[in-house]
Amino acid sequence: MKMKTMKMNRVGCFLLFLLCFSWVGCEKATEYNPSPRDNFEALWRIMDENYCFFAFKDVDWDEVHDRYSLLVKDTMNQYELFDVLGEMLAEVKDGHTNLISSFDMSRYWAWYEDYPPNFYEEIQKNYLGTDYHIAGGLEYKRLADDRIGYVYYESFSSGVGESNLDYMFLHFQDCEGLIIDVRNNGGGALTNADRIASRFLEERMLTGYIQYKNGNGHNDFSDPEPVYLSPSEYIRWLRPVVVLTNRHSYSATNDFVNTMRLLPHVTIMGDRTGGGSGLPFSSELPNGWSVRFSACPMLDVNKEHTEFGIDPDVPVSITEEDLLRGHDTILDTALEFLQAKTDSIRNEGE
Amino acid sequence: MFISIWLVGCVQLWGQSTGAEEIPLSTHESTQIGIGGYNLRDTYLSPSTNINYTGWVARVLNERMKMVRLADYRVSRQQLINVEFGSTRNGAGTAREYAGFIDYSLGYHYRFTPPLPGLKLLAGASARISGGFIYNTRNSNNPASGKADLDLNLSAMAIYQFKIKQLPLTLRYQAEIPFAGMLFSVHKGEPYYYLTQGNRSGLVHFSSFHNKFAMRNYFTLDIPVSRVTIRLGYLNSMYRTDVAGIQTHVLSNSFLIGFAKEFVAFSGKRLKSNAHRYRSAFY
Incomplete structure (x- = not known):
């Protein structure tokens, strides 16, 4: 009996030893707070x-x-x-x-709400018709007697794969110029913007800089980190290009335009882009509401902000007269511009 | 880093091959599954807040222990592999965070002369490598926080064998605390997109008590039932870091159940020399 009691005491001591060394985390759940x-x-x-x-x-x-x-x-x-x-x-x-x-x-x-839309789907249908092609997020068709390729990209959130781009360029192989329409494109994934832009590069180039907030102060930023883009290993397009923009070309679209405007064979046409050069982060409030905010500025090659948009090389707006006729002034101007440019190139060649 | 790799490499070499001792050294092995509570906070995912996400965690824990030659067989080796996955939500129930971690630790313990009959006391060190993520379903460009750690730990264990009536039981408690190591962390506010642009400086940080406190308390009770040994366990795991402006904690309390066994492993040339000691279904 005495032996048994001793054994039980030893077990008790051991358990006490365990409890002394047990360090249990005491973090509680954060309660919903509606205050x-x-x-x-x-x-x-x-x-x-x-x-x-x-x-x-x-x-x-x-x-x-x-x-x-x-x-x-x-x-x-x-x-x-x-x-x-x-x-x-x-x-x-x-x-x-x-x-x-x-x-x-x-x-x-x-x-964008305070500015002219400069893009109307109903009018776009007059050009695209119903027999256009769809590859991923791209809608494309040959215009101007097959001389000019036209592609509309509505959102950089819509996936565009390398094969989508290859087939599109294959369709445009006999075209002399290309129109990339990113009007009303509110942005999406930067990777899609880079993938498309890389199809127009001849060599690796600096496209801008990126910073992030590394402290709580309003001016606490990391050093601007250069952002480079390399040419795609797939089909590339080095003939004349016009990128159509309006005030609703925002965020990743703004970044795409920021890259494309650096290329000598690319012309930006339409209205100023909407901007949105801050990469957004998210957080939350105690009542569960989510908050999204610009956290990382993306700068252009001159280390300037493009938060308030990028001006086009050729400013064009849809006129009221064209609107009534169902014409897209910006697209018409781009078609004329490219045809004139390709004619000029052809004449120089002859 | 080099010191820790060298240390681990050396003890591994010392720990190999038990030679031609008469009594083969058995391997103690257990595999347990567990479920418990999870508590997450990561200020990369929820900047400027102190909101905890809580929920459940499921894990699989495999353990192996074996005596090694070191110090005249007064050292044992322990290997632990832990895989865990958890799902949590914020207090308002408007967002979820999922987390998954995997870690492997290799430890060596010196076994002290038993102070009491049936009580084994062990103390030593271990190296652990771990990696994982916390993913928030709500976020835009800060959706996930990646984790990778390499630690050197202090480790202590007590194993007590006793009987209740005629049932032999084995109780074990182990505590493990990292005291130095390295960990991966982006900086507060740094998007992972930034890393894709080539600048990967400042991502690896020295860790010790000034920026990291982690601890594991591990309890097990082995109960022989018929021809198997059932292992009941409880694992309290804490991981807290304050690195590069990001505060993180991953806390869990898990109850475990599984089986434990002792086995003698023969392989290579020892298969033949020990052929009289086993009947193989394969060889």
């Missing part, structure tokens, strides 16, 4: 520490805090709070900055 004040402060802080264009846009974020703080009441419901916070985000005038709840998404779209 208007807490969520307001959390959103303001997320932007304050991570948004990348305060200095460039000359936004006094402290002043914004004080102004909007007065509008936040403990008694306001979630819809009222959402509206106030959404308006606060709109102060930075950034299409990449959104507040996203289960019932709504705040946005700043004035970068």
Whole structure:
């Protein structure tokens, strides 16, 4: 009996030893927090520490805090709070900055809504018809008696594979010029932009720089890192190209235009792009709402921001007269421009 | 890094081949599956917040231990392979984070003279290599946070054999704490797209207690049932880092169940010399 008691004591000692050395993590789940004040402060802080264009846009974020703080009441419901916070985000005038709840998404779209559309699907149909080809996200067709290739790319989020591009270029092999229409293309994946742009390069080239915020201060940035693009190993197009743009050419499209405008055989035509040169990151509020904001500035080759857009080489707008006739002034101008250019090249050759 | 690789390489060499000892050294092996609670935070995925994601984690844990020649057979080698996958959500239930990790550790423990009958005390060091990710379903250009660590750990273990009535049981507790190593981490706010542009400087960081605290508390209880040994376990795992402006924690408490066994492995030339000691279905 005594022996048994000793053994039990030893087991007890051992268990005590284990408990002494047991170090259990005591982190709890973060509870849902609907407090208007807490969520307001959390959103303001997320932007304050991570948004990348305060200095460039000359936004006094402290002043914004004080102004909007007065509008936040403990008694306001979630819809009222959402509206106030959404308006606060709109102060930075950034299409990449959104507040996203289960019932709504705040946005700043004035970068294209305040300008002429310069693109109409109904009018585009007059040129594309119904017998155009579709390869991935590309819609393409030969125009102007098969002299000019026309491709419309609606979104850089739509996948475009190397074989899609190869088949498109094969279809255009007898064309003398090419029109790439990225009007109303709101952006998407930079990899798609790079993949397409690399088809027009003769050699590796510097296309711009990228930075990221490496601290919480408004001017805490990493050194600009050069961004290079190499020519594609697949079919490349080195004949004249016109890229059509409007104010709704945004984000990755802006980046695509930023690269294409560097090429000597490419002409940008249409309206200024919408901009959107900040690579967006995401975070969240204690009530579960998601916030997206520009976090990493992408600069052009001169280390300048293109957040507010890129001007075309040839500014053209759709005229009211053409609109009534169902004509696309920008596309017509591009067709004429390319035909004149290819005629000129042919004449020089002769 | 070189010191740790050299250290691991050396002890591996010392640990090979048990020679022609009369009693073959058996390998202790166990495989367990487990499930438990998961608690994640990563400020790369949710900048400027302190929001914890909680949920479940499932894991498979394989362990092997064997005596080695070092210090006149007073050292044992332990290998652990852990694979885990977890799913969590934020408090509001509006976003999910998934995480997956795999790690391998190789440790050597000196076995002290038992202070009490049935009690074994072991202390030593181990090297662990691990890699994994945390993925947030909500995010735009910061959707995932990659993790890779190489650690040198201090490790201690106590194994106690006792009986309840006539049932022999074995209880084990092991604690492991990394004290130095290296880890991969992008900088706060640095998109992975940035890495594709060629600049990969500043991604590998020296880690120690100033920027990382991790610990594993591992309990097992072996219960012989008929012709098998059932192993019940509990694993408390903590991983906290504060590196390059990013705070991360991966915490878990898992209950495990599996089987443990002892076996003697013959291979190579020893297959023939020990032919009288086994009946093979293959050789």
